[in-house]
Amino acid sequence: MTAPPGPAPAAEVLAIVDLETHFPLNRGTLKAVEGVSLTLRAGETLCVVGESGSGKSVTARSILNIVKPGRIVGGHIWFRPDAVIGAGNGNGPAIDLCALDPDGPRLRAIRGARIAMIFQEPMSALSPMHTIGQQIIEAVRLHRAMDKQEARARAIELLRQVQFREPETAIDRYPFQLSGGMRQRALIAMALSCQPQVLIADEPTTALDVTTQAEILSLIRSLQQRYGMAVLLVTHDMGVVAEMADRVAVMQGGRVIEHGPVDAVFRAPREAHTRRLIEAARLLERRGNRAAGTPAGGPGQAPILSVRGLCLAFRGTTGFLRRRATAVHALRDVSFDVAPGEALGIVGESGSGKTTLARALLGIHRVDAGQARFRRADGSLVDLCARQGYADRSLYAEIRMIFQDPFAALNPRQTVEQIIAEPLRIHRLCQRSGIGDRVAALLRDVDLSADVMDRYPHAFSGGQRQRIGIARAMATNPRLVVADEPTSALDGSLRAQILDLLLELRNRLGLSIILISHDIGVVRYFCERMAVMRQGELVEIGASDQICDAPRHPYTAELLAAVPRAGPRHARLRDPDAAGPD
Amino acid sequence: MLTRSGDAAPRGPRRPTGTESPWALVWGRFRHHRLALVSGVILALLYLSAIFAEFLAPGDPQAYNARYTFAPPQSIHLLDRDEDGSLVFRPYVHGYAVTVDPEAMRRTFAIDPDKKHPLRLLGRSEPYLLMGFIPMQRKLLTIEGQGTPLLLLGADRLGRDVLSRLIIGTRVSLSVGLVGVVLSLAIGLVVGGLSGYHGGLLDLVVQRVIEFLRSVPTIPLWMGLAAALPRDWPPLTIYFAITVILSLVGWTELARVVRGRFLALKTEDYVTAARLDGASDLSLVFRHMMPAFSSHIIAAASLAIPAMILAETSLSFLGLGLQAPIISWGVLLQEAQNLRSVATAPWLLWPAAAMIVAVLAMNFLGDGLRDAADPYAT
Amino acid sequence: AGSEPFKEAPELAALVAEGKLPPVDERLPTQPLVVSPLSEIGTYGGTWRSALKGASDTGWLRRTVAYDPLVAYSFDWDDVVPNVALSVDVNDDASEFVFHLREGHKWSDGTPFTAHDLEFAITDAIQIPEYFGASRNTHLLGAKATAVDDLTLKIELPEPNGLFLKQMASVSGMWPLMYQEEYCSQFHIKYNPDADAEAKSAGLTGWPEALYLACDLDNWRDTERPTLLAWKLTSPYDGLSQQVTFERNPYYFKVDSASNQLPYLDSLQMRQSSSVDDMVLQALNGDIDFMDRHIATTANKPLFIDGQAKGDYRLFPTVQANMNTSIIQLNQNSENPALNALFNEHDFRVALSLAIDRQEIIDVLFVGQGEPWQASPRPESRWHNERLAKQHTEFDPDRANALLDGLGLTGRDAEGFRLGPDGKRIAFRLDVTSDVQPTFPDVAEMLAIYWRALGIQLDVRKSERSFVYETMRANRHDAHIWQGDGGLGDAILDPRYYFPANVESVYALLWAKSLYDPGAADALEPPPAVRRQQDLYRELQRSADPVLQDQLFAEILEIAADEFRVIGISLPPNGYGIARNDMGNVPELQPHSWIYPTPGPMGVAQLFHKRG
Amino acid sequence: MARYLARRLLLMAATMAALSIVCFAIIQLPPGDFLSARLAEMAGTGDTVDVANVAWLRAQYGLDEPFIVQYWLWISGVVGGDLGFSFELRMPVAEVIGERLGISLTVEILAIIVLWAIAVPVGVYSAVRQYSIGDMAATLFGFIGLAIPNFLLALLLMYLSYIAFGVTIGGLFSPEYVDARWSAGRLLDFLGHVWAPVLVIATGGAAQIIRILRANLLDELSRPYVDTARAKGMAEWRLILRYPVRVAMNPLVSTVGWLLPTIISSSIVTGIVLNLPTLSPILLRSLLAQDMHLAGGLILLIGVLTLLGTLLSDILLAWLDPRIRLG
Numbered sequence A: 001m002t003a004p005p006g007p008a009p010a011a012e013v014l015a016i017v018d019l020e021t022h023f024p025l026n027r028g029t030l031k032a033v034e035g036v037s038l039t040l041r042a043g044e045t046l047c048v049v050g051e052s053g054s055g056k057s058v059t060a061r062s063i064l065n066i067v068k069p070g071r072i073v074g075g076h077i078w079f080r081p082d083a084v085i086g087a088g089n090g091n092g093p094a095i096d097l098c099a100l101d102p103d104g105p106r107l108r109a110i111r112g113a114r115i116a117m118i119f120q121e122p123m124s125a126l127s128p129m130h131t132i133g134q135q136i137i138e139a140v141r142l143h144r145a146m147d148k149q150e151a152r153a154r155a156i157e158l159l160r161q162v163q164f165r166e167p168e169t170a171i172d173r174y175p176f177q178l179s180g181g182m183r184q185r186a187l188i189a190m191a192l193s194c195q196p197q198v199l200i201a202d203e204p205t206t207a208l209d210v211t212t213q214a215e216i217l218s219l220i221r222s223l224q225q226r227y228g229m230a231v232l233l234v235t236h237d238m239g240v241v242a243e244m245a246d247r248v249a250v251m252q253g254g255r256v257i258e259h260g261p262v263d264a265v266f267r268a269p270r271e272a273h274t275r276r277l278i279e280a281a282r283l284l285e286r287r288g289n290r291a292a293g294t295p296a297g298g299p300g301q302a303p304i305l306s307v308r309g310l311c312l313a314f315r316g317t318t319g320f321l322r323r324r325a326t327a328v329h330a331l332r333d334v335s336f337d338v339a340p341g342e343a344l345g346i347v348g349e350s351g352s353g354k355t356t357l358a359r360a361l362l363g364i365h366r367v368d369a370g371q372a373r374f375r376r377a378d379g380s381l382v383d384l385c386a387r388q389g390y391a392d393r394s395l396y397a398e399i400r401m402i403f404q405d406p407f408a409a410l411n412p413r414q415t416v417e418q419i420i421a422e423p424l425r426i427h428r429l430c431q432r433s434g435i436g437d438r439v440a441a442l443l444r445d446v447d448l449s450a451d452v453m454d455r456y457p458h459a460f461s462g463g464q465r466q467r468i469g470i471a472r473a474m475a476t477n478p479r480l481v482v483a484d485e486p487t488s489a490l491d492g493s494l495r496a497q498i499l500d501l502l503l504e505l506r507n508r509l510g511l512s513i514i515l516i517s518h519d520i521g522v523v524r525y526f527c528e529r530m531a532v533m534r535q536g537e538l539v540e541i542g543a544s545d546q547i548c549d550a551p552r553h554p555y556t557a558e559l560l561a562a563v564p565r566a567g568p569r570h571a572r573l574r575d576p577d578a579a580g581p582d
Numbered sequence B: 001m002l003t004r005s006g007d008a009a010p011r012g013p014r015r016p017t018g019t020e021s022p023w024a025l026v027w028g029r030f031r032h033h034r035l036a037l038v039s040g041v042i043l044a045l046l047y048l049s050a051i052f053a054e055f056l057a058p059g060d061p062q063a064y065n066a067r068y069t070f071a072p073p074q075s076i077h078l079l080d081r082d083e084d085g086s087l088v089f090r091p092y093v094h095g096y097a098v099t100v101d102p103e104a105m106r107r108t109f110a111i112d113p114d115k116k117h118p119l120r121l122l123g124r125s126e127p128y129l130l131m132g133f134i135p136m137q138r139k140l141l142t143i144e145g146q147g148t149p150l151l152l153l154g155a156d157r158l159g160r161d162v163l164s165r166l167i168i169g170t171r172v173s174l175s176v177g178l179v180g181v182v183l184s185l186a187i188g189l190v191v192g193g194l195s196g197y198h199g200g201l202l203d204l205v206v207q208r209v210i211e212f213l214r215s216v217p218t219i220p221l222w223m224g225l226a227a228a229l230p231r232d233w234p235p236l237t238i239y240f241a242i243t244v245i246l247s248l249v250g251w252t253e254l255a256r257v258v259r260g261r262f263l264a265l266k267t268e269d270y271v272t273a274a275r276l277d278g279a280s281d282l283s284l285v286f287r288h289m290m291p292a293f294s295s296h297i298i299a300a301a302s303l304a305i306p307a308m309i310l311a312e313t314s315l316s317f318l319g320l321g322l323q324a325p326i327i328s329w330g331v332l333l334q335e336a337q338n339l340r341s342v343a344t345a346p347w348l349l350w351p352a353a354a355m356i357v358a359v360l361a362m363n364f365l366g367d368g369l370r371d372a373a374d375p376y377a378t
Numbered sequence C: 001a002g003s004e005p006f007k008e009a010p011e012l013a014a015l016v017a018e019g020k021l022p023p024v025d026e027r028l029p030t031q032p033l034v035v036s037p038l039s040e041i042g043t044y045g046g047t048w049r050s051a052l053k054g055a056s057d058t059g060w061l062r063r064t065v066a067y068d069p070l071v072a073y074s075f076d077w078d079d080v081v082p083n084v085a086l087s088v089d090v091n092d093d094a095s096e097f098v099f100h101l102r103e104g105h106k107w108s109d110g111t112p113f114t115a116h117d118l119e120f121a122i123t124d125a126i127q128i129p130e131y132f133g134a135s136r137n138t139h140l141l142g143a144k145a146t147a148v149d150d151l152t153l154k155i156e157l158p159e160p161n162g163l164f165l166k167q168m169a170s171v172s173g174m175w176p177l178m179y180q181e182e183y184c185s186q187f188h189i190k191y192n193p194d195a196d197a198e199a200k201s202a203g204l205t206g207w208p209e210a211l212y213l214a215c216d217l218d219n220w221r222d223t224e225r226p227t228l229l230a231w232k233l234t235s236p237y238d239g240l241s242q243q244v245t246f247e248r249n250p251y252y253f254k255v256d257s258a259s260n261q262l263p264y265l266d267s268l269q270m271r272q273s274s275s276v277d278d279m280v281l282q283a284l285n286g287d288i289d290f291m292d293r294h295i296a297t298t299a300n301k302p303l304f305i306d307g308q309a310k311g312d313y314r315l316f317p318t319v320q321a322n323m324n325t326s327i328i329q330l331n332q333n334s335e336n337p338a339l340n341a342l343f344n345e346h347d348f349r350v351a352l353s354l355a356i357d358r359q360e361i362i363d364v365l366f367v368g369q370g371e372p373w374q375a376s377p378r379p380e381s382r383w384h385n386e387r388l389a390k391q392h393t394e395f396d397p398d399r400a401n402a403l404l405d406g407l408g409l410t411g412r413d414a415e416g417f418r419l420g421p422d423g424k425r426i427a428f429r430l431d432v433t434s435d436v437q438p439t440f441p442d443v444a445e446m447l448a449i450y451w452r453a454l455g456i457q458l459d460v461r462k463s464e465r466s467f468v469y470e471t472m473r474a475n476r477h478d479a480h481i482w483q484g485d486g487g488l489g490d491a492i493l494d495p496r497y498y499f500p501a502n503v504e505s506v507y508a509l510l511w512a513k514s515l516y517d518p519g520a521a522d523a524l525e526p527p528p529a530v531r532r533q534q535d536l537y538r539e540l541q542r543s544a545d546p547v548l549q550d551q552l553f554a555e556i557l558e559i560a561a562d563e564f565r566v567i568g569i570s571l572p573p574n575g576y577g578i579a580r581n582d583m584g585n586v587p588e589l590q591p592h593s594w595i596y597p598t599p600g601p602m603g604v605a606q607l608f609h610k611r612g
Numbered sequence D: 001m002a003r004y005l006a007r008r009l010l011l012m013a014a015t016m017a018a019l020s021i022v023c024f025a026i027i028q029l030p031p032g033d034f035l036s037a038r039l040a041e042m043a044g045t046g047d048t049v050d051v052a053n054v055a056w057l058r059a060q061y062g063l064d065e066p067f068i069v070q071y072w073l074w075i076s077g078v079v080g081g082d083l084g085f086s087f088e089l090r091m092p093v094a095e096v097i098g099e100r101l102g103i104s105l106t107v108e109i110l111a112i113i114v115l116w117a118i119a120v121p122v123g124v125y126s127a128v129r130q131y132s133i134g135d136m137a138a139t140l141f142g143f144i145g146l147a148i149p150n151f152l153l154a155l156l157l158m159y160l161s162y163i164a165f166g167v168t169i170g171g172l173f174s175p176e177y178v179d180a181r182w183s184a185g186r187l188l189d190f191l192g193h194v195w196a197p198v199l200v201i202a203t204g205g206a207a208q209i210i211r212i213l214r215a216n217l218l219d220e221l222s223r224p225y226v227d228t229a230r231a232k233g234m235a236e237w238r239l240i241l242r243y244p245v246r247v248a249m250n251p252l253v254s255t256v257g258w259l260l261p262t263i264i265s266s267s268i269v270t271g272i273v274l275n276l277p278t279l280s281p282i283l284l285r286s287l288l289a290q291d292m293h294l295a296g297g298l299i300l301l302i303g304v305l306t307l308l309g310t311l312l313s314d315i316l317l318a319w320l321d322p323r324i325r326l327g
């Protein structure tokens, strides 16, 4: 395996040539990646964009050869460990990663140390049985000769860099005790722990609010500048692309359809598909909440949901034998109303309690105080937070939730059909014989073809799973949907499509929506009103436009300032007035 | 709304062409599991031989024969020489030359090369009742020549045919004990599942009950129970009752394991999601959490079955298990568990081999089911 | 032998030389018991290795080291001969026995053994009702023992007992010799007022238990207790220890015909084992020097025959004292009226007997060894009775059926079973235990098949021994199967099968009670013939004349033949034992029984290891 | 933790109280009592028994008292630290148990260690290399061990070692070492014997652990967090042991605390066949002989071990899986 006539020019730390990765299916194989070629130079950021399911994640995973049960069936991935910024000075041997034994020591020495990876689904990617500290420390110690104390200190430092508020205590917490964004940041910290030459980041900021995202991106930038780290960034956030990318690759159907410097691609996209992607991203920003239309119910009606004084603290302990009591006040005196047919957006920094609020409303978490009165279809009121709140299971057909982690929320042992049919079956919403059609229709609504019905959740891309979750939530024609980051893993065009679907339902059925998102653009596009959360408190609530244009709370202002925009090399939007079209 | 009604397909939900129902998927994968298929066939054969035991057994399992106590197995010769010296296919066995050794109090057997007894397929036999009610006069394999028994697996201390006893024993061994297994699995899953899912007070109570049941060692429990059962029940009924009662204790282990797993599983998002779909507790436990645990359950079941078959041998050590004249593998092994048999009549250990085959078959079948149910398996 | 100087084991000689032990002449009685060896004069040294089964196998101890009663059975069981006692005088009506002891006989601690020790044992220990020992010394109950002088013990019985000496020579005869007054009286309330308190503070129920644990024949856990036996205990048998050991008693009172003090063997080593198979393997491996108990079964014989060369041992034959391999007792005092009526029909019992193919049972289970035999003393026995032994042993199913038809049992049910007078199927149940004889269940199953052919259902249940016993004690059994005790010398001592005589006569427990426990509320007056047998036995007990005893017993057996109360199967083949090839004086063809505790009466002190 | 422990211990005491009543009742379920069992046994040896003083003895042992009184006498002693007196062995129960407990625990814990030391790695191996030759072999041997009754295996071992090596392996010591003090020689002798029961017990339980671990591990191996660990560059085996195995151990850990009491109460037959000086044969004997105090003491001991084992399992489970809360 030494020094083949490396096809990679010296400065190209990574060169993917004609990569083909296939997955076995029940019938035949699925060619997820078909002849992808990409290059990555030291110190450079290559953004990979493309519609959901186009093979971005599989390409990224192929680099470290972690694609089970798939197989890399063709192509090469040349890795040149001595490549540095500036051409011509790396002439050591290049290694073909595809040719290495996937479990062998040579590839292992590269994984984590030289090429680090951040997986797309942060929630499931962490071991549930170990604290994040243990997992980061282990990563550090695998490749660096450090004793436990040093490694711990380094882990704390890393957590601090990825914006953990109290890294000293956070380090001893288990993934299930962390918010989605916190987990994602822990993964980022883990990936950065050994100062890799190449960072493969698969949608690393989907669960992060804009401020945190900005910090993380600038952290990556500074590492790039300092160590010449090359970054392969998979994302569909065009704002991020604009801010980060040197070059962009656009994928569709397992192939790279366009590949070039970011300015070129943004200014003059060659492919229609690329154009669509960029357009869709801009559209969201441009339209603001004007697309929201008029809710069916109209104002002045009695609220469908009225939340008063919700308080919730996670009282837990850390450590096994010598336990220390800890309490995280995830909700502090949260009150708001949702009118019928209204969409309420909730934004806020990562870990501010958004998911907790959603779960509290669905009765998953017990609240310490407060109530959430929900007006049912027959006009009766139930307190969702009371103990017997969900005694009548038909309520579950009226209120639906879309989970933040789409993978974890899908039963790995059920086919998509079973998953989506489950609420239909339980609430007897359609005849047995009609279930198949109904499921197929729901899948089509979220832009999935019906022939994926017999696949299991693990055989999907992140965005596809998210759509399955949405289809399931919509299956019962609910009256209130609590959607926790429902579109974070979707590319711009799909996102718009899904949101339009929701809007259509809202207009037609008077569906009320609580939309949790860190994407202010989405919230503004979609919601009449929005609420801003911070450390468990609702700091501001009001009409979306008003909040976006004239935030009252300094935190809101800070949030808005951090929103990246979908144009290359644009400065951040500091002036709220500039939030309009280009 | 978005539902279309009418034009109902005859069976099950309609699906787009090219996709398969979940069960078809599982079956499709199972079908490709060669080991599991072979095991399934073996098990089917075992059960068939349990059903048609009387027909398959060459002899009467209870008929003792003074001349052939501890006779070693005969081997079947397939080819015979005709008068003209040419080889022909004519299966036969040799007879025995028996000598009595009064000093050692035993018979010694030698193969008598002069005595050839041809074998017949579907030959005439003593009349008997197949499955206790179908009168029959033919058996699968019979021997020609009066007075010479067919002892393909040798004879036991009373000169009874081990093969016939083994075949008849299949019936009890592969049926009665299974009831206990099924019962304890069912109770274990339900109780353990609910306890782990609900946690809290229910869990506390269930765990104390389990703890309590486990604290009573089995032997005194057996002895006590055996004393409490009416003495004039037929032995099979007593045994059946004991297995049922034992399984009322036997569920504890599975219940605890299930509960331990469920405590962790119930925090999974997909379980929450199913709950938010409106699934009832039982459906949550059985449709969503249990499948995640199906590998374990299959493994536990395939382990419990041999344990139950074997339990009878330990039970009869205490005079509580099945007893002769009822024949089961356990009884046969029980009769073979002495130095004399082990040292001089190892063919009496054949029931152990039968048991191993049955257990392995059940187990590989279980493997096949597991893999078929595992979405990740390829 | 008297004139020759006594010789002793080298290790003892060394101790004597060191002054730690008195010389051998001072240790032996003036008139030691001279043993003529079975085959040769032995040599000193070596260990006798054997095994004990479980925690309470005192049987093997009683058969070997402990068998040194006042008077002992002769080797062939024909006679009672002096042992510890030098001689014994009996009065005419067998109610007063005077034992003369040996002068200079000493306990293992060197203190003199006197008649006072015996008086203490019988009056102060055995006769107190407070512990188990008494329950097994029925012949000593109510006896008055007096030490006339140091060497003379007089025993006066409350009732004449012509069998007293035989009983004193039996396996239970050693009790009085276990108690050294000096040592054992410390546990006795009469001699030690604190005895009870001391016992209770040790966790015992009271002083009798302390006495029992320290001194009784069935307890081998006190290594302090002085003994008269050939070997004294060095590591105790408390049910937990893995090994019980004994070492030579330098004061043992027997010498061989060449004036060598016995025993020859230095020590005994008995491994406590819970598993017979473990013991068998020990024997096969040559780790057992001499033994028959537990291991020498019919089933194991081929193993032992084949293993002789490897294990360097041989098999020696014993004469089975049992007269039958299995005796079937139908409960003729049953609480089930229908069964009781049937079982009391003479012809019914005969029919059942005739339906049994005994030769087949013998062939299948005993490899053709033995002959069809009813419950009757063995052919070698003085009391052999041909009619009793052989009647109804032929296999004649036709006559059997005819007899049953003759009883009017002609009705049959759908499955072909005969109906009893009550209109119900004739069916009864037999609980068998394989703990005593592994062949019982097999016999029972074959019986079930034979009797099925008669139209009678026998429901065989294998059960745990104590369950079988418990049902029997409560007289709730239908039938019982057991071995044929009382074939040789024990016939007259334990005539359980010849007439309802004791608790073991479970075919007529309530009739037996009228003999052994007439006061019992449930005792039944037996039919005249049985009554007559019991009267004859009482008369026999009252006579000291062996000839008269034989006459009376013969008459009892004649009546037994008429009555035909129990059904026998076959005469047991000879037994065997295992002895290492280097063991000397191994007994050949010794009777094997419980009452005659084989091999005890041979004088095990004469066993030895051959040199070279 | 301390509060949790305190609460559990309190509950344990209540369970023990219930257990003591039930076990005392169970011991008495079979007909008869110690004396009748004893008489039965004596008769078995050929002794004839005079029943005259049996009633007296019965009173002496308190066997004629009603159940409640007998129970009360016993349990009040037990609470006061006096386990009572073995009728049969005529020794304080505490002494009997004390005599055997050490060796019994040694053998049984040794067996458990060997069992886990073999079965856990093999189980992991057979999951990771599903359907490899090694997996098949492990399954085959595991099930052979399971399907052959323990006592038969013990018998076979004994016989084979006699045939092949000319040594008998019954018991735990050769005669010369039975009563000897511990020394290097005795230890060697002990090891020369103890392998047989350890092997018998271990083979009987190995299949259970192998198959359960395999089944659970197979489920975990395809979890995303395993990929994360892979991407870190961890060695395959190390990451399997550290991540999925930890989850897959859950079912084993759930019941690991019961291993010891289960082995004590289930290795009776093995103990008898191999002539082991452990507690198990004594338990059977005491039950057959209806030696109430001894049987009661042993059952209580097993009960306490079970309860402690459950507690241990619960604590281990919580330590193993942070999602499970001690509660």
Ligand SMILES: Nc1ncnc2c1ncn2[C@@H]1O[C@H](COP(=O)(O)OP(=O)(O)OP(=O)(O)O)[C@@H](O)[C@H]1O
Pocket (backbone or CB within 6 Å): A023, A024, A030, A032, A050, A051, A052, A053, A054, A055, A056, A057, A058, A059, A068, A069, A070, A120, A458, A459, A460, A461, A462, A463, A464, A489
């Ligand atoms: N284990 C698998 N088995 C079968 N098909 C798979 C598997 N994993 C992914 N796929 C398929 O491979 C294709 C590419 O998936 P990939 O995860 O690379 O998409 P993606 O571009 O990352 O999309 P997203 O933006 O939604 O994350 C998809 O169609 C997906 O369904």
Ligand SMILES: Nc1ncnc2c1ncn2[C@@H]1O[C@H](COP(=O)(O)OP(=O)(O)OP(=O)(O)O)[C@@H](O)[C@H]1O
Pocket (backbone or CB within 6 Å): A176, A177, A178, A179, A180, A181, A182, A207, A208, A209, A314, A316, A328, A330, A348, A349, A350, A351, A352, A353, A354, A355, A356, A357, A404
């Ligand atoms: N089960 C739990 N135990 C303890 N603490 C928890 C638990 N779940 C959440 N928390 C804590 O509660 C706080 C709020 O978490 P939540 O998941 O609601 O945040 P979020 O607003 O959804 O953040 P993100 O945008 O990152 O998803 C966080 O600090 C988190 O660590």
Ligand SMILES: [Mg+2]
Pocket (backbone or CB within 6 Å): A056, A057, A058, A120, A202, A461, A462, A463
């Ligand atoms: Mg992806």
Ligand SMILES: [Mg+2]
Pocket (backbone or CB within 6 Å): A179, A180, A181, A354, A355, A356, A404, A484
């Ligand atoms: Mg969240």
